[in-house]
Amino acid sequence: MSVREQPPVQGRAAGPVLLVLALSLVVTTLSLLQSLVVPVLDRIAAQLDVSPSAAGWVLTANLLAAAVLTPVLGRLGDLKGERPVIIGILVTVAVGTVLAIATESLPLLLLARVLQGASYGLFPLSISVLRRELPERRLGMGMSVVSSTLGVGGVAGLVATGLLAGDDADYRRPFWIGLGITVVALVLAVRLLPRRPVTASGGVDWWGAAVLGAGLSLLLLFVSQGNAWGWSSAPTLGCLAGAVVVLSGWTVLQRRLAAPLVRPAMLADRRTIVPNVVGLLTGVAMFASFLAVLQYVQSPTGITGYGFDATVLEATVVYLLPGGVVGILLAPFAGSVVTRFGGLPTLLVGWTFGLAGFVLLTWFRSEPWAVIAAGLLTQVAVTVAYAALPSLVVQAVHEDETGVANAINSIARSVGQALGSAVAVTLIAAHLDPGTGLPRDVAFTLVGAVGIGAAVAILVAALLGLRADSRAARQRRPDPLTEVEEAVAGAGEWSPVSGIR
Known part of the structure; x- marks a missing residue:
């Protein structure tokens, strides 16, 4: 069903710009809560008196909840309407965040992170709202802006942690930022999300x-x-x-x-395979970059021979925040590029920048400017990728599958982020100096090489997708002579010399 054929909105609808801004804040809740615990995992272990491996479950519990809940929430949005499901998710996330602030117990903190894991359903549902509400000429940019906030929100979460949890402060402080954003997003969702009669049928x-x-x-x-x-x-x-x-x-x-729950044909469709693979690899590259930069710049130069002795605050504000600012400024432009040229060409341009960023991080990181530039370039690539992915997914599926299709893509990104974190941690842990207990410089070269590999793989996937699209377009193109013959067939017997008899 096209936008013009949608059932009438019940109540006053928000304008396109206001709707996009509201959904951008809704999606920011997801990425903010996902990343703000990353820099303080060691502090969680120390302040709750648990082992570092036990504290790592703060990330794992959140991802496991997302894996279980995201497809169901996406399908419920398709069947029951996005508005009530989004509001229900935000209420659940707010309760979980309050619990995270109040508790001094690891099991209760893990429960809080499970409740916050419902936030992963906000992105696919937001894309479904945009597909239903925006006219086609504005849909590409709207989806790109909302999707780009995933990368920007991730940086914002790290910066918020640096600002509020520096100098061995309580690890709970950053959750106050998460709670504030969640409450504001809930108010905007209640006031601005349209009430539409549900058009999809079936069950979960x-x-x-x-x-x-x-x-x-x-x-x-x-x-x-x-x-x-x-x-x-x-x-x-x-x-x-x-x-x-x-x-x-x-x-x-x-x-x-x-x-x-998911049509097998949809998963096997080349048009959905490409964005899911790109989402997975983008997640790998993004979190490998985050972890490498954070640990590298905080390393004590006098002991390791590398690094910049940065505090948590300096690491996030000086080395990561510039990329987040660029992401915010770039998102609308990336959306217009996706609308005009398509998702795959945009991915090629964006991840060319990303490849350059990882080359800097791998071989030219001895100066602060090079690390900052690497962060800027990789953030450009992530912003462009997140701008292009929902457009590619939406073009490949029926409207009543928008939620669940984007949920699968969201899961692919989450798995990629977990994989990127695991690979970075494994490489760093495998190259510790026995004398200092700190990683050797070569560990960060290897992490950068992982990013280079992910960037190259994304470029190859985009090129293969473009080649397949071009081949499919040629197969669909009718023969010009056949078109002329069909056009005059009803007028009488046709002769290629004299035309119509």
């Missing part, structure tokens, strides 16, 4: 959702806990094997259902 495939959640949880456990458990340990390999078996079984289950 709860069995499919449960099996998918179990398979993704096993996969995320393998990725996020492999370094702590040991990559060759029985639990790690068991999670990997279990993920392969469960996700394979889920695919078989979806093929046998009349109304599956």
Whole structure:
């Protein structure tokens, strides 16, 4: 159903600009809460008197909840309407954030992070709202601006932590920023999100959702806990094997259902495979960059021979904030480029910058300006990627699948972020200096090389997608002579010499 054919809005609708701004803040809630704990995991371990591996579950619990909840929430939005589901998610996230602020117990903090994991459903639902409400000429830019806030919000979360949790302050302080953003987003959602009659039909495939959640949880456990458990340990390999078996079984289950959670044909469609692969690799590159920059610039130069002795505040404000500011300024421009030239060409341009950024980080990081420039270039690539991905997904699926399709893409990015974190942590831990207990410089070269590999793979995926699109367009193009013959067929017998008899 096109925008012009939508059922009438019940009540006064917000204008396009106001709606995009409101949904941008809604999506910022997700990325902000996701990243603000990253710089203070060691402080959580110290202040709650738990091991660093136990504190790592603060990230893992959030990702596991996202894996289970995001597809269901996306499908519920398609079936029940986005507005009530978004409001319900924001209320749940607010409760979880209050619990995170109030608790002094790791189990309760993990419960809070599970509740906050519902926020991952906000992005696919926001894209669904935009697809229903915006005219086609504004849809591309609207989706790009809202999607770009995922990368910008991630930087904002790190900066907020640097500002509020510096000098060994209580790790709970940054959650106050998260609570404030969540409450403001909730107020805007209640006031501005339109009430539309639901047009989609069917139900939620709860069995499919449960099996998918179990398979993704096993996969995320393998990725996020492999370094702590040991990559060759029985639990790690068991999670990997279990993920392969469960996700394979889920695919078989979806093929046998009349109304599956996700159409198998949608997952196998080349038009959705490309953005999902790009989302995964973008997540890998983004978090590898974040962790490498944060640890590198905070390293004591006198002991390690590298680094800049930066505090947590300096690391986030000086080295990461410029990229976040550039992302905010770039988002509308990236949206217009996606609208005019398409998602795949935009990805090629954006990740050319990203490749240059990782080259700087890998081989030219000895000066502060080079690290800042690397952060700027990689943030440009992430912003452009997040601007292009929803457009590519929306073009590939039916309107009543917008929520669940973007939910799958969101999960791909989350898995990529977990994988990027795990790879960076593993490489750094594998290259510790026995004398100082700090990583050797080569560890950051290897992390940068991972980013280079991810950037190259994204460029290759975009080129392959463009080639396939060009081939498909040629196959659809009709023969000009056939068009002329059809046009005059009703007028009588046609002769190529004299025309119409």
